[in-house]
Amino acid sequence: MKKLGTFFKYFILIVASFISVFPFIWMILGMTNKTVDITAGKLMIGSELITNFQNLFANNLDFKRALLNSAVIAVIITVFSLLLSSMAGYGFEIYRSKKKDRIFNFLLLSMMVPFSAMMIPLYTMFSKLSPSPFGINTLFSVIIPSVCTAFNIFLFKQNIKSFPKSLVEAARIDGLGELAIFFKIYMPTAKNIYAAAAIITFMGSWNNYLWPLVALQSPEKRTIPLVLSAMGASYTPDYGMMMTGIVIATLPIAAVFFVLQKQFVQGMLGSVK
Template sequence: MKKKKFNLGSILKYVFLSFVSFISIFPFIWMILGMTNSAVDITAGKIKVGAQLIRNFETLFSANYNFAQTLINSAVIAIITTVLALLFSSSAGYGFEIYQSKKKNYIFNILLLSMMVPFAAQMIPLYRMFTKLNGTPFGINSFGAIILPGISTAFLIFFFRQNAKAFSKDLVEAARLDGLGELAIFFRVYMPTQRNTYAAAAIITFMSSWNNYLWPLVSLQSTDKWTVPLLLSSMGSSYTPDYGMIMTGLVIATLPTAIVFFVLQKQFVQGMLGSVK
């Protein structure tokens, strides 16, 4: 029986990886411990389980903060944005790859160039545009104003087009010979074969929409329509922040994105690998 050789390099590698992993996960551990403590204990640097968890929950979900309604607002915006983004962006990526046109590459390149424009430079034009839509479901201070800019992004279209390159064109031709229309081919042939791509795109879009802060801050002017990031930011900027309550809100706000990621983790990895083939 051979004895295992002492490998100092492997030991140092695992020690380093363990240290980096601990640093990465420590903020979340600190949040979980913080939600059980009072603001005084957190400010004092207490890092152990406290006895203020129920009080923090009661304060967070009291009528003063309306946290439950805020969660509903974020969920409605994130789910609708994700569903519409998957539909419109995937159809655009599919069209760019499947249908032949002399000008499609020029249009696609212009679309990619739009990714270089920072969102801060787009806010004023967006605000002016949505102000003109006041009185409609897409005016300023409406959920539509938050959802509409996120349902078709250059990144998602690029992502779906890259994955569509691996989609067999023979399937499209065979479906056409069988008498299927173009929409039927998209919904009944293309979409089922791209489940991993849709899962990866769903995670990216849901996380982006759920954590969106800057544009909702500008466009949502009524507190009853605020999303979770806006409310948590408002709590943290108060004169005497209740850090225990804020930690509780942060943990709750993190759970939806964490659940979505872990449920679709396998498909996410496969979808991302497919996009870079």
């Protein structure tokens, strides 16, 4: 009976794993085939890989420029979000007071507001900043709303609860300033939570579609999700070219995750405790 239970457990896990991995397998196979083969459900390696690559980078949607735009936006958002969110979380936990706790609770409430409800106020605000570098239809109009999020602040605040406060007191006695304590003592001990937050922030920025669709109106400012959406919106979409673009767009996220996956798990576990 025990062996039968073990068999069913592994059988369910294998089926679930296959269902999860199959879309990626189909996507990789699709980038080697023509549109007619993909729509026919062909699950074999084709001979159109080079042609699909050539069509992708020769397309008038400028896929290379979209890659650069997405990379710039995702990297800047990730770096500034980690810095500002960790400093905010550190401040809320280390310098606790009733007033700060109320402000933090208000920040948590902001997570319940759907982003679609904030688009009109955001668009109005950035429109008034035009034609400055921070106005609408600039990369900064996409970057600024995401440089510090309530979720990341919450993530760091929860992690700092397990940070030994005695280290802070000892550093103060030794004459270290508050910024020096943060950068020289806390940050080196919080690599795992920084890795977890980096993965979450980078993925969210790289895959962001709704706000860039509204804020970025010029073709040369498009990001990867906007270009992929435009490919599928044509009258006769080239699915082979689309699959190639999707695979290329997935590689940076996969690379970041696989490099930081160990720290990601440890960081998330540390924040949940």
